[in-house]
Amino acid sequence: MFKKCSLAALALVASAATAMADEIKLGLQPWLGYGPLWVAEQKGFFADHGIEVDLTTFSWDQDMTAALASGNLDVIAAATNGVIASYNVGLDQKGFLIMDLSFEADAIMAGNDIASVADLKGKDIAFESGSTSDLLLNYALRQNGMSIADVNHIPMGASEAGLALISGRVEAAVTYEPYISGALAQSDENRVLFTAAEKPGLISDMLTSSSTWINAHPDDVRGLILAWDDAVKFIRENPDEGGAIIAEAVGSSMEEFTPAFEGVRLYTISEMAQFLGGDFQATIQEIGEIMAETNPEHIKQVPAADEILAVDALMSMQ
């Protein structure tokens, strides 16, 4: 009797374990561009494509990267420049899906007395080291024949940078939404000087994992790509409902959220494939070069696009 019970119990546990084995542990941050992931979760698009996803929110991306490295997360949402940094640490991380491109959602803001990027020379600029803001500023300076040495870097987090600008502590700030709209809403003495829209792809995000995981879980990769596609289409067709889900997930009110969200472009499968066939590879190269130039201590190698991308599955689905 006891033997039968324990066998039954064992079978139950084993089946439960197998049922849970398909669950994909996905790490992300409260960034607008990752919105479709929450929409997919809430509207059941993951289940539609036969996958189970457990979303975990992180505050800092280095924590997510560490969790990926240790195997505590299967998939993480990462900025392209973050994947290049991981490459330099010898971490196996590849993008299998392009999620979003930031257009106006990453920007350089300054007081109204600063007319152009060239005027930033010698000014105090607040931004977060190693972040997309860092990359955007370096790109903007490069485009104007300047370098980071021409400005005064005041390091702080992206959320604090906007605050420092509107409280008059710094003369310019580089940050991303929702801190841009938030800062501009509080004061009319500041404006946007330069955005990521000037170089689409510079600030972009990918869904990434180790190549081991990607190769071992082709169905999960397919499921994630299809679920993402459904979610993006849903948001386009139902902007209010989609927007409300994302706003709640990132902790914004709808008033703050709506202008911020307009600065982000979400990509469907066909749009991603088009972008991959076009400029993205060259942009990855350029991002790597800027990073190597501005941070030679940590970025010693510039990966080729196919060293950080694993988009065979995606391209076969377009």
Add this chain to the structure above:
Amino acid sequence: MQPKETNAQTRRKPKSGLFRLREDIPSGLYNALGFIIPAVLIFLWWLVTYLGLVKPLFLPSPVAVLAEGWRQVTEGILLADASVSFYRITVGWLAATVVAVPVGILMGNFQIIEGSLGPLISTMRYMPVVALIPLSILWAGIGDAQKILILFLGTFFQQALMIMDNVKNIDMNLIRAGQTLGFSNSEILRRVILPAASPGIWDTFRITIGWTWTYLVVAELVAASDGLGRRIMDAQRYLATDTILFGTLFIGVLGLLTDYAFNKSGLRFFRWNSDKR
């Protein structure tokens, strides 16, 4: 009766001379133990990395960590970081102490002050200082004042309560003796309470400066272009675990030195108290 007591005493004496309750052990052994335990841990650490039991990313070898430290020394980075961080810690801790000592002493001696300030300080003690960073920027800007404010908030509340306890824990008989001798309140405060509480307060200083060190990273999150905490946070971004480990261990070593300084000076200032330890 005598022979019976002796037998009982003989039976109760523990086998090992090193585990007698509250008794001193040879000072040579005491000091050596302090070195031996960390040395064993470092050896185990080295062994684990040497045998390749863990990925280098997860646990760099002691050699890699020391090499990173040496690089920082030779490039002058470590000295610059350490001096600016040390300055911030010192000013932040002093700012907290200068307020905590009078507040703690008053709270310890006068119930009316303890009643008014106690609940407030106890509540604020639990406030997460990290969450207050945006407010600290609005109130104190992005310069030194903001960092000092962060360190102050991290240290003051605990310190005030601990000093209050130090003052409360002195022997009431000393105060009564002073009252019997006709001392006024302020004389008792100056000539009885303060000296009696001093060894405890000095120990509180030693402990609270340790907490100030732990807030260094938080204080250096905003507008710090150098500093030990800043360097660790930047290294985190690139998963440069050797830099992270070196930085954390180095802060630990600096903390140990401050601890040692307080301990040694405490023994000198309060020699009259050493028989009670």
